[in-house]
Structure formats: C-alpha cells, structure tokens
Amino acid sequence: MDTRRPGKTPWLIAVFIAAIICALSVLGAFLVRQVTAEDVYGEYAAVTLTGNNGVQVSGDGFVYYNGSTLASVSSTGETLWTYMVGANASFHAGDAGVAAWSGRTLTVIDRENADTIYSNPTMEAEVLSARTGEVFTAALLAPEHDSTVVLIENGGREVDRIAFADQTVLDYGFFSAGELFWVMTLDTSGTVPTTAISIYRPGRMIVGSITDAQQMMYQVMFQSSQVVCAGTTYLKVFDYTGQEIADKRVLTYGWYLAAVEQSSDDPMMAFVPDAQYGAGSEMRDVRMLRSNLDQIVRMPYPCKALVAKGDRVYGFSDSGYVMVARAGVQKVDAYTLDVAGGTVYGVTDDRVAVIVSGNTAYLVNLP
Numbered sequence: 001m002d003t004r005r006p007g008k009t010p011w012l013i014a015v016f017i018a019a020i021i022c023a024l025s026v027l028g029a030f031l032v033r034q035v036t037a038e039d040v041y042g043e044y045a046a047v048t049l050t051g052n053n054g055v056q057v058s059g060d061g062f063v064y065y066n067g068s069t070l071a072s073v074s075s076t077g078e079t080l081w082t083y084m085v086g087a088n089a090s091f092h093a094g095d096a097g098v099a100a101w102s103g104r105t106l107t108v109i110d111r112e113n114a115d116t117i118y119s120n121p122t123m124e125a126e127v128l129s130a131r132t133g134e135v136f137t138a139a140l141l142a143p144e145h146d147s148t149v150v151l152i153e154n155g156g157r158e159v160d161r162i163a164f165a166d167q168t169v170l171d172y173g174f175f176s177a178g179e180l181f182w183v184m185t186l187d188t189s190g191t192v193p194t195t196a197i198s199i200y201r202p203g204r205m206i207v208g209s210i211t212d213a214q215q216m217m218y219q220v221m222f223q224s225s226q227v228v229c230a231g232t233t234y235l236k237v238f239d240y241t242g243q244e245i246a247d248k249r250v251l252t253y254g255w256y257l258a259a260v261e262q263s264s265d266d267p268m269m270a271f272v273p274d275a276q277y278g279a280g281s282e283m284r285d286v287r288m289l290r291s292n293l294d295q296i297v298r299m300p301y302p303c304k305a306l307v308a309k310g311d312r313v314y315g316f317s318d319s320g321y322v323m324v325a326r327a328g329v330q331k332v333d334a335y336t337l338d339v340a341g342g343t344v345y346g347v348t349d350d351r352v353a354v355i356v357s358g359n360t361a362y363l364v365n366l367p
Helices: 011-038
Strands: 044-048 055-058 061-065 069-074 079-084 090-093 097-102 105-110 116-120 127-132 136-141 148-153 158-163 168-175 180-187 194-201 205-211 217-222 227-231 234-238 255-260 269-273 283-290 293-303 305-309 312-316 321-326 333-336 343-347 352-357 360-365
Touching (some): 055 090, 055 352, 061 090, 136 168, 180 217, 194 227, 217 255, 255 283, 283 312
Antiparallel strands (some): 069 079, 127 136, 136 148, 194 205, 321 333, 343 352
16 A cells, blocks of 8 residues: 655655755855955945045055145055155055155065165156166165165165166166166167167176167066067067067057066066057057967057956947956946046056046945
8 A cells, every 4th residue: 555645755855956956056145245346346435535646556556645644545444554755755565565756765665564674865867757666665766867876775775886887767676575686778869769688686787688689679577587678570588688588479569568466477468559549549449468379359449548357358438438447358348437537547456547637536335
C-alpha cells in the first residue's frame, strides 16, 4: 500500500530548491555590488575652500593654497592639515611631500602630516620651482636661462649643484623610489632647438643622457628600467644610459600627448589629434597607449579635459558628462554629472574627480 502524501515535496528536492535560492541570492548580491561600483557612482561632496590660489591633486586627495596657507583635503572632503607659507607663494604637491617657494624662501613639508622636512629663507637666488621626492628635494634657481638645480637631501644637506649653461630647464623630477633624478632641458644655441634628458644619481654621478636628432621631445615618463619619451614624431623607449630600445618605437606623428598618469610604473597615455588639442579645440578621438595597448576610441561628447588613471581615460565635457574609456574595450561609457562647470584638476588614486568652481571643490565619485 502506497502511503506517500501526494502534496508533500521530498526533502532532497526541498534542499535542492533551497540551494538554488541561495545561489541566486549570492549572484544577485554580487551583481548589485558590481552595478553599484561601476554605474551608481554620482555621489559627491562639496567642500568650501578658504581661497583658491592653486589646486593640485595627489594621492587620495588634493592640496590647495589660499594666498597664505596650504591645506590638504582628503577625497571625502576632510581637511587633514594646514600649513602657513606666507603670501605670493607657489607650490608643488607630490606623493612624498609638498614644496612651497616665494622669492628666495624654500619650504618642504611631509605630504601626510605636514611636518617640516626642510626650510631655508635665504637661498642664494630666487627659487623658480621645486620638487620633493622620497629621499631628495630639487630646487631650480634663477635665472630661467643658464639656471642651476640644487639637490638637497631631505634633512638639509646639499648633495649636488648642477649648472645648465646655455640651456633652459623645461621639467625635472625624481623616480626609482626617489633615488634617481632627471632633467629635461632645451638648447637654443644651435641652428635648430633641441631637447635633452639627463639622468643623475644625486651626490654621485650622471647615469645617462638622452638626445633625439629626429624630433623635439616634450614629455618624459619612467618605468622600472626604462625611460619613455614622447616627441613630435615618435614615442621612444630608452634605457637609463640613453640607448634607445628600437623595437619599442611607436609612430605618433599627428598625435599629441594630452594626459598621462606619471606615478604609474606602466603609465596610461592619452593622445589626441594635433588639431583637437589646444585652446578652443574639442577633444573627441583618443589614442590610448601603454606597454601592450594601442587603441583609438571616440568620445561621445567633446571633452574639455582628459585624465589618465589606471586602465582608464576619463573625459569631462562642458555639457555635464564624464566619459570612461577602458583599456581593451572599444565602447566608451558616458555618465551624467550632477556637477556642471568648473575646472577639472584631476582624479585621485581612489577614483574621485576634483572639480573646482570658484571657492567650492566638488569631489565626485567616478566609475
């Protein structure tokens, strides 16, 4: 005699159904997290600045100068520290420290806690600019032509003084964990202006020198053991001694490097056609270049600013959109911004755009 109850589900089937429900729940939660992380981004914090005489993005926040004081603000809008540097100062905020200068006064402070690393109110000449790294600080001293770079150990000891006769220093900085120093110079003494990049080991010797008779170089980037130089015709790769690695040369004639992530060991570079770069131009076509990537994407809307970050290039439009181009993906996603107008100063390491309008900074979470 069959005593089974026809309306009762066997326990094995019930367990199976419960397992499916749990799996679907986990999958649903995962998809929600993915959507939240990528698409539901738009939250922002509005931060009132006490003045706006300069803003620079670094790390997970930004540093600004209000005419007398430097202040560090996190990507969530929290003021982390303030530091009085006086009137008429300029500054440079790096990952390791912030250098500020005015006249012959040079001050260097720690990026995290604003401890004074170096202070000298009587440099022997006017300070034109300064950069600070993990180990050393470099100060460019007047005049602008035939200038001198002074290298100072973070602690106060001068370790090098490099004079650039008949040259103009275009840019400089530190790399290789702050142990090496590079300088890009322009020489106009000949019939054709030429640029050169010199690499130094502070306090010891020059490591290498890079010159390029084929083109004018205008941007330099560094990888673990290589120097990447963007010029008017090619993107070239050199070793630290100045020897080109010829098989890595890329033709970039007709394209201009509009954005690059300098702090990366394999930097994302964003090139745009020459005709689309400059005042009054609209950037739409973006060539994304890095070690194993060379792709061209079309931005849905004209961009007033481009920012390269990680595996992405962000484009910001005057019409209230941010566009996201991803490495290896041809389609560019466009998202509306609740913040309209303002100057885009950059994107923090934790993907927050810093957009400033007047004395208000908008910190917008990005996809």
